[in-house]
Amino acid sequence: QKEVEQNSGPLSVPEGAIASLNCTYSDRGSQSFFWYRQYSGKSPELIMSIYSNGDKEDGRFTAQLNKASQYVSLLIRDSQPSDSATYLCAVGERILTGGGNKLTFGTGTQLKVEL
């Protein structure tokens, strides 16, 4: 059974600081990785996708992937109170018929950015 592990938190950081969110996964053959942000009562919103080892930057967000260690992380620079949410790590499994990724989600890390 594929597993995706995250620390549930809450992770509290002061406004303007860097928030670091971590995720490990069990399936060494996984090839696609995603970070979603979910506000309470809302559906997940895609933040980043990453498919190869290394860093990928998009604005204040940087995703890091290390397939050898089966580890993926998300860094949020200059954290804002509006970043307070639950961050879900998801690992994709390729669907052979029809295409697309079947995602397995971690339980999420709650981030609180404090004024």
Next chain:
Amino acid sequence: GAVVSQHPSRVICKSGTSVKIECRSLDFQATTMFWYRQFPKQSLMLMATSNEGSKATYEQGVEKDKFLINHASLTLSTLTVTSAHPEDSSFYICSASRGWNSPLHFGNGTRLTVT
């Protein structure tokens, strides 16, 4: 950007009735659509994967006769919760994918309450 529309956003029904939830991809043809369920304080759990013109693939433990999925076209999938009971009360979220290297985009979710 990609938009996935889901209706209704909220529904309250009596025990024993059926509820239909629609999921549409508005600006792209979705090769695959996925249905997730999320209970309070828990992560998203995949219920089933559907491809246009074929039967849905259900995850272990999900009753296919209770959760009917019809993927009528490349832009529309429906989930019908038949003979709903209070334990079916949950947040149901659909998602759609363009293909293998395309992230999933989620609908806004449907909050189902069965009384």
